Amino acid sequence: MSTIAQSIGGEAVTTKLAMRMEDSLQAFAVRAACFIGELDVPFSEEFDGHDFGATHIIAYVGDEPAGALRVRWFQSFAMPERLAVIQRFRGHNVGALLLDRCRALAESRGCNMLYVQVLPSDLKYWEKQGWRRLVAEEGSGNPKRIIAMVKAVDPNKPLPDVEAPEAVVLHRESQLDSTGIPRGTVSN
């Protein structure tokens, strides 16, 4: 793993798990700033109904919420997603810090695999941090095509062979009870 910033501009960089409502709001605010504000993702896709079945990790620079990561838990893997770092705090590996906290949390829960879905444009970022494609090289025509990647929780224990084909794990957790917010249109 690359070196991780311990401070930015003299302010300590820390992470914590969202435990209280205010913590969750901070995570949501960071995500909204990055995904809705910067990337123009619709609200109902960003807040897709999984937020209260997930764990949020927040990164702080001093007191300021600077980054957030959502983790969902499946039987055979943990899934970090919605990784966001506020623009002015980028370039200091805050994202890597959040992912490492996620890794440590997964380890403490006896989980041995992390799984992410990434865009082709972000592939290098993830490869640099030791992730590999779940399914070996495939045709990369569509720049929006999502690529599944995995990483061992314990770097000394290589992953067992993964059987799950990409399609099985992607879009099967339906929002059965969702009525208030329109169902997202992301189809992976």
Next chain:
Amino acid sequence: MVELISGRTACEPAVTIKLASTSDELLQCFALRAAVFMGEQACPYWEEFDGNDYAASHVIMYVDGEPAGCMRLRWFQSFCKFERCVVLRRYRGLGIHHAINSWCKQFARRKGFTKVYLHLQTRHMPMMEKEGFRRVDDKVFKFSDHEYYAIYCDLEADESAVDLASDPMVVNRPEDRLEVEGILEKSGQRGASNPHAPYISRLAN
């Protein structure tokens, strides 16, 4: 004045505005504010969420069912203060800020207010002049990396606004639907069983 709905033709967006009255709706407001102020204008979290969010009323605006804009209102003795007005980037240029502005003015009138006050980023002055606002004085002040004017707008007094002479059960209604029977009026049909009283004394009565 329950909901303002426009969109008469198929190509016009359907705009719905309501008081944020559930935690989901409040969260939507917070997310929109974070998107615009933290995401687009680099406002620090603690300045955006400044401690007044739970001393305020939030109004949420939807376009075709999707959260698109919001406003925070705070209530002072002589005026209502409009704050944190946002329209999400993808919904700008449709003129829908008019809709939320006039909805909020109407909302304040129903509560008996005759003045709206707000702090405006100076670049928006032409837009708000069209909404009937004028500067309070010549001062320019700065916070959160922007320059502001204090501006105000007089509202025509609403004859039917809530006051001490209003039916008490009208005062109890959800504030954005004062003309519709509220849940507490329905509860009146149960009578007054005085459930705080010990069981025996209720039997005695």
